Amino acid sequence: MTLRQRLKQALKLKDENADSDSGSSNPSSPTPDIDSSKYDLWNKKHSLQKEVNKLKRKQTRSVFSSRRFLFPFGVLFGILLAFAFVEPSDIHDMHSQLLLLMNQYDIALPQLPDFDFSLFESEWNKFRSSIPEVWKFNRDGREFQVGENMKARGLTAKHPIVLIPGVISTGLESWATTPEYRPFFREKVWGGLNMLSQVAFNREKWIAAMMLDPVTGLDPPDAKVRAAEGIDAASTFVQGYWVWSKIIENLAVVNYDTNNLYLAPYDWRLSYTNLEERDGYFSKLKSIIEGFKLVVRRRQKKKTVVAAHSMGATYFLKWVESPEHGGGGADWVENHIEAYISIAGTHLAKAMTAFLSGEMKDTVQLNPAGAYVLERFFSRAERRRLFLSWAGSASMWVKGGDVIWGNSTFAPDDPIDRHDIHATGLKKRLDHTHGEMISFRQVSASMPEEEEAKAQHLREANGGVNNMTSEMAGQWILEHTKMMATNYSSGMERDEEALKRNDLDHTKWTNPLEVRLPNAPSMKMFCVYGHGKETERSYWYTQGEYEYDDTSADSAAPLCTDPDSSSGQPCSGVTMRTPLDMPLKRKSWIDAEYTDEGSNPRIRNGVKLGEGDGTVSLISLGAMCVEGWKRQRWNPARINVTVVELPHRPVPSLPRGGANTSEHIDILGSTALNEIILKVATGAGHEVEESFVSDIRTYSNRIEWDRN
Numbered sequence: 077m078t079l080r081q082r083l084k085q086a087l088k089l090k091d092e093n094a095d096s097d098s099g100s101s102n103p104s105s106p107t108p109d110i111d112s113s114k115y116d117l118w119n120k121k122h123s124l125q126k127e128v129n130k131l132k133r134k135q136t137r138s139v140f141s142s143r144r145f146l147f148p149f150g151v152l153f154g155i156l157l158a159f160a161f162v163e164p165s166d167i168h169d170m171h172s173q174l175l176l177l178m179n180q181y182d183i184a185l186p187q188l189p190d191f192d193f194s195l196f197e198s199e200w201n202k203f204r205s206s207i208p209e210v211w212k213f214n215r216d217g218r219e220f221q222v223g224e225n226m227k228a229r230g231l232t233a234k235h236p237i238v239l240i241p242g243v244i245s246t247g248l249e250s251w252a253t254t255p256e257y258r259p260f261f262r263e264k265v266w267g268g269l270n271m272l273s274q275v276a277f278n279r280e281k282w283i284a285a286m287m288l289d290p291v292t293g294l295d296p297p298d299a300k301v302r303a304a305e306g307i308d309a310a311s312t313f314v315q316g317y318w319v320w321s322k323i324i325e326n327l328a329v330v331n332y333d334t335n336n337l338y339l340a341p342y343d344w345r346l347s348y349t350n351l352e353e354r355d356g357y358f359s360k361l362k363s364i365i366e367g368f369k370l371v372v373r374r375r376q377k378k379k380t381v382v383a384a385h386s387m388g389a390t391y392f393l394k395w396v397e398s399p400e401h402g403g404g405g406a407d408w409v410e411n412h413i414e415a416y417i418s419i420a421g422t423h424l425a426k427a428m429t430a431f432l433s434g435e436m437k438d439t440v441q442l443n444p445a446g447a448y449v450l451e452r453f454f455s456r457a458e459r460r461r462l463f464l465s466w467a468g469s470a471s472m473w474v475k476g477g478d479v480i481w482g483n484s485t486f487a488p489d490d491p492i493d494r495h496d497i498h499a500t501g502l503k504k505r506l507d508h509t510h511g512e513m514i515s516f517r518q519v520s521a522s523m524p525e526e527e528e529a530k531a532q533h534l535r536e537a538n539g540g541v542n543n544m545t546s547e548m549a550g551q552w553i554l555e556h557t558k559m560m561a562t563n564y565s566s567g568m569e570r571d572e573e574a575l576k577r578n579d580l581d582h583t584k585w586t587n588p589l590e591v592r593l594p595n596a597p598s599m600k601m602f603c604v605y606g607h608g609k610e611t612e613r614s615y616w617y618t619q620g621e622y623e624y625d626d627t628s629a630d631s632a633a634p635l636c637t638d639p640d641s642s643s644g645q646p647c648s649g650v651t652m653r654t655p656l657d658m659p660l661k662r663k664s665w666i667d668a669e670y671t672d673e674g675s676n677p678r679i680r681n682g683v684k685l686g687e688g689d690g691t692v693s694l695i696s697l698g699a700m701c702v703e704g705w706k707r708q709r710w711n712p713a714r715i716n717v718t719v720v721e722l723p724h725r726p727v728p729s730l731p732r733g734g735a736n737t738s739e740h741i742d743i744l745g746s747t748a749l750n751e752i753i754l755k756v757a758t759g760a761g762h763e764v765e766e767s768f769v770s771d772i773r774t775y776s777n778r779i780e781w782d783r784n
Contacts, residue, residue: 233757237380237382238364239340242386246341247267247308249303252298257281288465293346347563348391348563407595423699423700565587579591593713604743611685707782721772722743722769
């Protein structure tokens with residue numbers, strides 16, 4: 077037998093033994109007829125093979141013990157969670173959304189036949205109805221409950237009602253027909269699931285569509301975005317996230333429908349002047365209200381109830397009176413408006429840091445992963461550019477100056493002011509005052525160590541960094557946006573003759589401190605807002621180098637020491653100085669690394685926390701309602717103002733807080749607010765009584781309303 081034949085026989089024997097389940101060797105097994113060295117090699121291979129077989133048998137585990145099930149389980153759970161937000165109407169749109177996405181990336185697939193989704197929709201509705209209420213993110217079982225209770229009392233629709241959404245609540249649609257915008261013609265670029273796909277996959281075009289012209293405040297070239305129409309325009313923001321839908325549901329129970337209920341959507345990006353000039357918004361609103369009085373219950377000629385949320389403030393009431401604008405005359409409001417309900421109204425302020433640096437409390441308090449995602453899609457600079465072009469939100473800049481918001485030593489809503497400390501001997505320490513709206517640390521903790529020396533040099537060259545009160549911060553922002561100066565004012569007027577003249581000045585109508593309430597003595601006014609959620613009130617900022625900004629540079633040719641040629645911009649970097657050493661705008665941002673939970677007031681991620689509804693501070697929500705409008709100079713008709721504060725008592729297990737929430741947006745679904753709106757609309761407004769849960773009356777008394 078040749079050596080090659082002997083090796084084949086040995087390998088054949090090895091394979092037979094490897095397949096055997098026996099754990100021990102067979103002494104009677106034949107031994108290949110080869111020399112001893114090759115036999116030893118074969119024996120070692122045979123032993124190793126048996127050990128491998130044993131290990132394989134020991135390591136065999138179930139899918140669950142190996143945790144390999146987690147990934148497919150997570151994918152399945154994510155799909156089910158996503159479908160929890162899907163409404164039946166979205167099922168029909170999925171095909172077109174998929175085609176739009178493929179078209180953007182030039183993906184071609186064979187033409188698929190049309191499917192009848194009616195059976196699938198029916199089965200999906202059955203599945204959704206079986207989900208426990210706590211998992212229905214868009215509903216929590218309270219639908220129609222308030223309306224049913226009012227109906228049981230015999231209350232029914234009496235006054236027509238107009239609902240005015242707040243800022244960012246109205247959906248916006250693209251109407252541009254240029255080739256680059258055609259893929260989302262008549263699609264929502266703000267609100268709805270389509271917005272999410274545009275932001276994720278078509279970000280540059282989305283920003284271009286949403287941004288307004290920085291000079292005119294109107295549509296930029298080629299882009300054309302308009303407010304959605306109808307009740308659905310602000311009923312929900314995206315599927316599952318309701319806004320006005322719960323109020324509409326309860327109004328429907330007491331016999332409201334499209335004949336006596338109107339939701340007045342608008343393009344909240346525009347200044348109020350441009351809103352009328354481009355869209356005729358206030359003229360339409362005036363016609364709707366006049367039509368309600370003529371058509372609804374013709375014989376009774378009932379006046380209209382207006383319920384406005386957040387930014388939807390009192391501008392219309394002055395516009396409609398003005399002979400140069402609405403032309404309604406001094407008695408129009410008295411003859412057409414039964415009641416005005418201000419819901420979480422931003423009477424004196426809301427937008428602050430969004431204009432200064434494109435930030436707010438919610439952005440600086442994101443976890444690292446969330447912050448990365450936000451910066452990945454929208455940097456601070458991009459957000460700030462958007463905010464500065466949206467002149468509508470500029471109407472919510474701080475009003476009243478240091479008298480309302482405090483100075484470097486005192487603010488009316490400080491947790492406890494220094495005067496109280498001396499008077500009562502209390503030991504509670506006031507580390508900072510909210511009056512310093514923008515404060516700076518000497519050396520920013522946000523900068524790496526190697527940058528500290530440079531930052532300190534910049535500060536010394538600029539004479540140090542000064543903290544800013546509201547008036548100083550107002551000047552700072554006015555240097556960087558023209559639309560605010562030409563459309564709005566932020567002062568405080570006490571002279572009654574000047575207030576009369578302001579009736580004709582549209583730049584004053586968003587500032588209740590510079591304009592009078594309408595001549596409507598029989599109109600009822602209700603201020604309803606929440607309290608009990610920490611709210612951003614003032615800030616700790618940090619500054620870096622000078623920043624080139626082609627929209628606000630002080631010099632015609634600023635010296636750029638750090639150009640970025642890859643961006644295609646003439647100078648997208650920073651500059652240490654201008655040719656004449658004139659200061660440009662410094663890079664500024666919230667000092668998110670500064671947290672001091674033990675200070676008074678508390679500081680978290682560079683935000684000094686105060687009282688409010690989580691978005692709007694308490695002074696802005698209630699000071700005018702409690703004190704300002706009690707004075708004849710701002711309320712010459714003596715309109716009765718009823719203040720209702722709703723405590724924030726959310727249910728942790730419910731995503732939106734449940735029936736007793738009073739957060740800025742979620743308050744629209746609270747039982748208490750729905751009851752107030754239905755009572756006023758059905759003629760039982762006299763049952764609404766004042767209610768306070770905060771110290772707003774104490775804070776308002778500290779404001780020098782009548783100082784000469």
